[in-house]
Amino acid sequence: MNKNGISMAVIKRLPKYHRYLTELLNNDLDRISSKDLSQRIGFTASQIRQDLNCFGDFGQQGYGYNVKELLNQMNIILGLTKEFKTIIIGAGNIGQAVANYGKFEKLGFNLQAIFDTNPKLIGIKIRDIEIQDIDFLDSFLKEKHIDIGIICVPRINAQKVCDILVNNGVNGIWNFAPMDLVVPEEVIIENVHLSDSLLTLSCLMS
Amino acid sequence: MNKNGISMAVIKRLPKYHRYLTELLNNDLDRISSKDLSQRIGFTASQIRQDLNCFGDFGQQGYGYNVKELLNQMNIILGLTKEFKTIIIGAGNIGQAVANYGKFEKLGFNLQAIFDTNPKLIGIKIRDIEIQDIDFLDSFLKEKHIDIGIICVPRINAQKVCDILVNNGVNGIWNFAPMDLVVPEEVIIENVHLSDSLLTLSCLMS
């Protein structure tokens, strides 16, 4: 269980619903049945109906689901109707890649600042945002409310950075460092462990 | 079920075992009990014993597990004792970040080539590998056996690139494009859907 009693298994499927509903809308489809969606998305029709019913009665018997309405609901469920202020800590390869990924801005994630330790990077601008010295991270956070910290620093520094974020009220962490961070239970962590992902692939191929 | 009857739930935990065992070895620990590992890694002791027993009897009653031996076994299970030849298709932000990530080489993933469509990128070298025109992808694959294709192209081109890879015998795909690729069932796909991950975070925070 998690978040109003919705299981993690369900939550992990929601972004995929969002992705497919967006595609349906782009293809000008007005409505979709659980059976039809099932064939596209690869979940069973039964599972789709159960998943959606965790959040409300969005469908209509004999008709199915209205694509536009369902996508609107999904936007609300996923928190995409509000803006999140974000910062990136670590402007190496991954940090820069995330900073340059314009799609996130469109979804409502506003990048407010980028920090690094490397003197060669400090002062350089990425998409109009100047990379700052990480020494200013703490004071920056004391002045400005930030929702999500995106940790792209090396493993060795990740917990230290994380502590600074959490101590200054940052409640969401998107962690690209290859380790498990320790945080109070009210703080939400979402990990992107690239090497874990690659090892899963090589395991399945072996 | 999957891969010799090992469930996906188990497989997804294996990289984490690998990560923690590596750390234990770096800390010069000779042995570890399931109970002790449980406290560090966050799985139950029971689950750890069950997971490991999918692959063999690596432990010893009254003693626990030998860290070095268990890590060796984990390396074999994860396919890290052999080399994988890889190529990256798409040398944008993500493609470059992956190309520059030295850790993967150490794990046995040998980057053989990088492809892109952008004339401004073609010819540039990343870690001694010159970015080639994607028009040469097909003929390159016909000459050289590649195990894993790393797809970092925009969504719109991802399936096309994937088809070229699969038609030339590439059996593993590490997919960074935000979509689900269609492949024959013998081909293994591991997705890194960054936007799905970010949406999961924002959902949990909402």
Next chain:
DNA sequence: TAGATTGTTAATCGATTAACAATC
């Protein structure tokens, strides 16, 4: 109305946890 499809309950399946005999 008749057909289609939902919402929801019950049945099944799979994964996790608990328990304990085996044994180092």
Next chain:
DNA sequence: TAGATTGTTAATCGATTAACAATC
């Protein structure tokens, strides 16, 4: 030997699938 800890079976828990009455 006595204590510790595994490997493994049984019990529990949770997630998925099937079924169908409700109803658009």
